[in-house]
Amino acid sequence: MLTSSEENYIKALFYLQQKASKGVSTSSLAQRLDTKPSSATDMLQKLSEKGLVDYVKYKGALLSTDGYQLAAHVVRKHRLWEVFLVKTLGFSWDQVHDIAEQLEHVHAPLLVEKLDAFLGHPRRDPHGDPIPDKNGQIHQVEKALLSTQQNDQESILVSIKDANDDFLKYLNQKNISLGAFIKVIALEPFDGSMTVEVNHETHYFSSTITNNLYVQSL
Amino acid sequence: MLTSSEENYIKALFYLQQKASKGVSTSSLAQRLDTKPSSATDMLQKLSEKGLVDYVKYKGALLSTDGYQLAAHVVRKHRLWEVFLVKTLGFSWDQVHDIAEQLEHVHAPLLVEKLDAFLGHPRRDPHGDPIPDKNGQIHQVEKALLSTQQNDQESILVSIKDANDDFLKYLNQKNISLGAFIKVIALEPFDGSMTVEVNHETHYFSSTITNNLYVQSL
DNA sequence: ATATTATTTTAGATGAAACTAAAAATTTAT
């Protein structure tokens, strides 16, 4: 069984290797976990010994198949607890991360499955992120351009078509990131522009924008 | 903030000092926590430094006011989680202890209060043990002799009037202990005897017995 | 291509929490 610290490291690798397809650097790992690079090196060596990480000195690390499986399971627990905290106990979505960070380290397989059943087998957490299934599979759902969505349709921002710098800056400045909750308020058929609500704030999007955002319908 | 280990020690002291009114011995503490006496000594010295335990070398230890407060809060969390596991997730009462043992160490005051509210402010856990309130007070509830209970009445065994050895042996042999769930099945008015269900097993109690058991109605 | 800079790893140290073995204190028995 893994320690909490080991679980935190493989979870961080799980996130970081999604972006960078090459090996995850020691420093980025340390930065994400708010620790020092030397500590990250120590842990990478240990996890490599255990066969959970493929690690080459100075070259970076990636999760092995086993490591990925375990990481997905920790993420599953984290996201199920977040759903519980928001849906069952009435927390707001921004209060739950730190609590779920503790709950995810509780080891009790039956608890996870009973919680999942009680919550009605949710497919996404309150931030819109997908919940891995009990085998660690992340159900990749069909995505569509925001421009194809109908009035009142609710969706989650899942990816960006052309991720050029200017566009990312635009999104960043408006505080819009992957996982954002988007609801179509009004469509303008003559130019394809849209009034949308993103995380409780109203925005006007031209067709250039709506044709560049992939969403997943809720 | 206390470590999980420190919390386990003060919780063990909380239980042990209820029975023995004198100082709790190093060995009994070690035995309860399945560890060695030398480890218990180390921890008692640390907790004494922190002002949570009144400890005199070779003489045993008792919780200070602060320590008692903290212990009661850990017990509160443990018992609330047990109620959640049984009532909300459908675990049986004998499966929940080890899981609650982990959940009790999650630090999130708001979580405890929201969980308490969600569960409807329960006063006892699934084993019949009282749940301390948010100030660490253990609400001592009114108790009555089992002989005064009506048909179908459900109650919890809370104490014994005359705790003589023979009677305790009798209870022990029948596997009946404090916290037991008792339901009155049938009353015999002519001699005051009773048919009762104790923890899902049927027993016949004479009036001598029903006049010696204090219960708390549910 | 070599020097400079940045990143990564190693070596050694610290604090928690446990352990074993030996010393000290207390309790029990003769």
Next chain:
DNA sequence: ATAAATTTTTAGTTTCATCTAAAATAATAT
């Protein structure tokens, strides 16, 4: 009351996860 047995404490190790400082490697800039 003293000896024997038991309990408790101390002293010294171990493992885990972190740190700092120094050495090794890789990346970059002239």
